[in-house]
Amino acid sequence: MNREEISRIAHAGHPVAAPLDDDSVDRLLDHALPRGDEWLLDLGCGGGQWLLRALTGRPGVWAEGVDVSGAALAEARTAAGRLGVADHLVLHHMDAADFSPPRAYDVVLCVGAAHAFGGLLPALAAAREHLAPGGRVLVGDGFWEGEPSARAVELLGDLTDLPALVDRVVADGWVPVQGHISTRRELDAYEWAWTGSLASWALDHPDDPDSAQALATATTHRSEWLRAYRPAFGFATLLLRPAPA
Numbered sequence: 001m002n003r004e005e006i007s008r009i010a011h012a013g014h015p016v017a018a019p020l021d022d023d024s025v026d027r028l029l030d031h032a033l034p035r036g037d038e039w040l041l042d043l044g045c046g047g048g049q050w051l052l053r054a055l056t057g058r059p060g061v062w063a064e065g066v067d068v069s070g071a072a073l074a075e076a077r078t079a080a081g082r083l084g085v086a087d088h089l090v091l092h093h094m095d096a097a098d099f100s101p102p103r104a105y106d107v108v109l110c111v112g113a114a115h116a117f118g119g120l121l122p123a124l125a126a127a128r129e130h131l132a133p134g135g136r137v138l139v140g141d142g143f144w145e146g147e148p149s150a151r152a153v154e155l156l157g158d159l160t161d162l163p164a165l166v167d168r169v170v171a172d173g174w175v176p177v178q179g180h181i182s183t184r185r186e187l188d189a190y191e192w193a194w195t196g197s198l199a200s201w202a203l204d205h206p207d208d209p210d211s212a213q214a215l216a217t218a219t220t221h222r223s224e225w226l227r228a229y230r231p232a233f234g235f236a237t238l239l240l241r242p243a244p245a
């Protein structure tokens, strides 16, 4: 079982592939799409959950997503058909860093996918390239809420604390106009959904050759989360507009 397949199963039981609940996702999208006729781009869109929510109930919005996971994009395509929004959604199966579309977008999302560009600031630089005048960026990334263990840094990288994260974004030429700091409940719900979906899949497919590996991965991930990074990890999603030149 490859990482893509593990991620697809593990994310099946959660609103988006990041620690935000339904209300948080909806509230941020309401702020990001105030007119309802925007062109929206999601860099690292996964199964397209942000895009599908943005399109549902906003018939004037057009959305594009980019992801390296063909399986996740196939899920997005199927869900778009089910929701009746497929004609407003275009999906690109490629590295987001190589995406060079002919148009600019009113809103660029990059939630939980900054690693695709090598970190937060390179992700913002890519988003800026795609942004139409007056546009907004919705970016979600991790930070340290407490002192991380060495193992947490090994697993999640060399993050900063939240004030430093926001300072870096502001120094990079952005103005935060909205935001959401994931609550403990959202952080825990995301990890329980991730580990629980994978473990449940393993238990429901005892004869599948990947069953034992899936259960072992869920167990290891849960242990790393509880021991290594739960005490220190936080996640912030910021709605940004470019600072005046």
Ligand SMILES: C[S@@+](CC[C@H](N)C(=O)[O-])C[C@H]1O[C@@H](n2cnc3c(N)ncnc32)[C@H](O)[C@@H]1O
Residues within 6 Å of the ligand: 016, 017, 018, 043, 044, 045, 046, 047, 048, 049, 050, 066, 067, 068, 069, 072, 094, 095, 096, 097, 110, 111, 112, 113, 115, 116, 117
């Ligand atoms: C944690 S998921 C977040 C998905 C989505 N943004 C969400 O919040 O629901 C990270 C996604 O980034 C994608 N990804 C990783 N590297 C990428 C790259 N170089 N180009 C495009 N997508 C990438 C993964 O396939 C995965 O779908």
